[in-house]
Amino acid sequence: MSSQVLKKHIAETAYNVGYSAKLHFASFEMFEKLPGIISFISLAFGVYALGYIELSNRFTSTTLIVLGIIGVYISLKNNNDEDYENKGIILTDLFNELKHLMSEAKKDDSDIGMLSNTLKDIESRYNQNCASNHIIDLLQK
Numbered sequence: 575m576s577s578q579v580l581k582k583h584i585a586e587t588a589y590n591v592g593y594s595a596k597l598h599f600a601s602f603e604m605f606e607k608l609p610g611i612i613s614f615i616s617l618a619f620g621v622y623a624l625g626y627i628e629l630s631n632r633f634t635s636t637t638l639i640v641l642g643i644i645g646v647y648i649s650l651k652n653n654n655d656e657d658y659e660n661k662g663i664i665l666t667d668l669f670n671e672l673k674h675l676m677s678e679a680k681k682d683d684s685d686i687g688m689l690s691n692t693l694k695d696i697e698s699r700y701n702q703n704c705a706s707n708h709i710i711d712l713l714q715k
Contacts, residue, residue, distance in 0.1 A: 575690055581679050584693055588672040591665055591700050598662035598705060605648065605655035612645035657705060664703045668696055 575583075616638045623629040675692055678684050 575686060577679065577684070577686060580686060580689060580693070581676065584672055584676045584679055584689075587693065587697055587700070588669060588676065591672060591696075592669045594700070594704055595662050595665035595669055598658045598665060601705075602655055602658035602662060605658065609645045609649045612641050612648075616641050616645070661703050661705050665700065668700055668703070671696055 619629065619634065619638055623634060672693075675689060675696070679689050
């Protein structure tokens with residue numbers, strides 16, 4: 575493997591790892607905050623609907639019920655939100671390792687074989703630390 579090919583592979587892997595870390599943190603944030611936001615909005619509109627007859631119609635009531643169901647669905651899937659945070663931290667650490675690896679690969683006297691083995695190790699740890707069923711996947715089903 576040439577130095578240029580290795581650098582390109584490191585860059586592609588770093589992009590994938592960085593994107594995955596952000597996706598894990600985004601899922602963690604949504605699992606943590608979305609049910610509370612939905613509950614607050616539903617409650618606030620429910621209170622206003624009591625005071626203003628114009629808001630008391632079938633569309634508003636149906637919308638509030640659907641929002642409540644979405645909130646309950648997300649809350650039920652919320653059993654492993656800390657796992658997303660932990661995996662996001664691990665993936666961020668891997669991303670930082672890849673940045674250091676790229677710095678090593680840019681040196682003229684770098685050992686391509688050792689860097690390639692390190693990259694394979696990082697890719698293996700990356701594959702082990704990716705969670706499935708992110709919040710975006712749940713909402714699309």
